[in-house]
Amino acid sequence: xxxxxxxxxxxxxxxxxxxxxxxxxxxxxxxxxxxxxxxxxxxxxxxxxxxxxxxxxxxxxxxxxxxxxxxxxxxxxxxxxxxxxxxxxxxxxxxxxxxxxxxxxxxxxxxxxxxxxxxxxxxxxxxxxxxxxxxxxxxxxxxxxxxxxxxxxxxxxxxxxxxxxxxxxxxxxxxxxxxxxxxxxxxxxxxxxxxxxxxxxxxxxxxxxxxxxxxxxxxxxxxxxxxxxxxxxxxxxxxxxxxxxxxxxxxxxxxxxxx
Amino acid sequence: xxxxxxxxxxxxxxxxxxxxxxxxxxxxxxxxxxxxxxxxxxxxxxxxxxxxxxxxxxxxxxxxxxxxxxxxxxxxxxxxxxxxxxxxxxxxxxxxxxxxxxxxxxxxxxxxxxxxxxxxxxxxxx
Numbered sequence: 001x002x003x004x005x006x007x008x009x010x011x012x013x014x015x016x017x018x019x020x021x022x023x024x025x026x027x028x029x030x031x032x033x034x035x036x037x038x039x040x041x042x043x044x045x046x047x048x049x050x051x052x053x054x055x056x057x058x059x060x061x062x063x064x065x066x067x068x069x070x071x072x073x074x075x076x077x078x079x080x081x082x083x084x085x086x087x088x089x090x091x092x093x094x095x096x097x098x099x100x101x102x103x104x105x106x107x108x109x110x111x112x113x114x115x116x117x118x119x120x121x122x123x124x125x126x127x128x129x130x131x132x133x134x135x136x137x138x139x140x141x142x143x144x145x146x147x148x149x150x151x152x153x154x155x156x157x158x159x160x161x162x163x164x165x166x167x168x169x170x171x172x173x174x175x176x177x178x179x180x181x182x183x184x185x186x187x188x189x190x191x192x193x194x195x196x197x198x199x200x201x202x203x204x205x206x207x208x209x210x211x212x213x214x215x216x217x218x219x220x221x222x223x224x225x226x227x228x229x230x231x232x233x234x235x236x237x238x239x240x241x242x243x244x245x246x247x248x249x250x251x252x253x254x255x256x257x258x259x
Numbered sequence: 260x261x262x263x264x265x266x267x268x269x270x271x272x273x274x275x276x277x278x279x280x281x282x283x284x285x286x287x288x289x290x291x292x293x294x295x296x297x298x299x300x301x302x303x304x305x306x307x308x309x310x311x312x313x314x315x316x317x318x319x320x321x322x323x324x325x326x327x328x329x330x331x332x333x334x335x336x337x338x339x340x341x342x343x344x345x346x347x348x349x350x351x352x353x354x355x356x357x358x359x360x361x362x363x364x365x366x367x368x369x370x371x372x373x374x375x376x377x378x379x380x381x382x383x384x385x
Contacts, residue, residue: 026262082276109263117263153356172279175268220282221345238349 015041017092018099019050021062024110032110034101035059041096047087048076051102051114064114071228074162077169078114079103084169084226107168107175121165124181127207130188135199151196158191158236160229167223167233173216180216181207183223183233190236193243205244214240285341291334343368 016038024032037058039050048066055062066076069088076087081101092100108116138145167183168174174182189208193201207213217237224234269275273283305315318324346368347361 024264026264032264106266107268109265111263149356150353153353153358157358170278172268172272172282175272218282218286219345219348220279221348222276222278222282224348225278232348235348235351239351242349 015096017041017050017096019047019054020099020101021051021054021114022101022103022110023062023113026112039092041092043091043093045092047078047080047085047090047092047100047102050092050100051087062114063112072162074164077105077164077166079106079169084166086164086166086228089228105165105169107171107178108165116165118165120178121163121168121182121185124185125163125188128181128185128189129200129204129207130185130192132192132195132198133200133203134197145197147196154196155191155194158187158194158231161188161191161231162229164228166226166228167231170220170222170226172220172222173218177216179212181210181213183237184231186214186217186240187231187233187236190240205247208240209244214238214244217241281341285338288334288338288341291331292338295331295335339372343372 017040019037019039020034021037022032023029023035037050037054039053042049046069048069051062051064051066064076064078064087066088067073069076071086071089074086077084078087079085079102080087080090081095082103084105087102102114104110104114104116108118108120111117161184163184165184167187171180171183174180186208189204192198193204193208209215214237217234219234219238221234224232227233273279302315306312319328344365347364350364352359352364
């Protein structure tokens, strides 16, 4: 029963696993190709370890993003056998002895090999204004903002986002129409809307409540399934729909408008 | 400067991943919910007189009608299950600082569904 062995045998050939890697060189290729590599199989190795081994030992030109290798930086998201995953926490042992196909995150333009163009996502965070906009200006001598644990709990889940964009690769709505603001940017908008220190919900509503915002979402729910930090963007978006609806009803029923 | 490579989605994209297939099935069942609502309106219209309703009632007993109702029952049941399973996403309930776990919120929906179904069954059959 070699398949479950924790270490490689002292004698005999070392176990290997096959990686099929998406390659695209913008200056030379018009179409991408798949290169196949035989990589040493180690039970504790992740896909990122295998890519680093290829870059060190076989082809130094293989291009991909990575940094922290501990699911914090959000750089190493790629498609592993068709599923968006952080390659730093996607183990070879979950696929061995089958081969692993590594591709750049789907639904994004490919700049080179496994590197995607994330400009669109960065612009969307700007559009949604995913930062704290205080209700009123506050001087240093006023001291720190006070927030109760219950107030923190309201947005804490949504604040765990590491901008890895796996949710965009899981979302068919974004894949079919990239004008959709998308899961992470909407979840981060909700994160600041729910923050007791923030006062810019109306400003963000121009984007969040637009046709390209929460109302473009058809609630596939895949974003929440693939999120490595359990942010639940699908939940944030549905909350946004509920809030938009109740605000609209209030604005129609109450003479003094919403709020 | 650089030319990015764009990968368009295929026309059968929904077949590529299991959670996309489940989504499409859920969306398909909603069509049966809508169609059956129209059917119920037609049934209500046929109840305008006892004669027309008895004619309509005979049609309901035919095999084609029974098969149609069985299919609709499966579709609407699946739609209800997926709908209530998704409910905790839109309904985040907090008890103090702790969020009420999703299975409890979903479970409350299923429990309410069961109670309402039993009451309706008791009214119809009792």
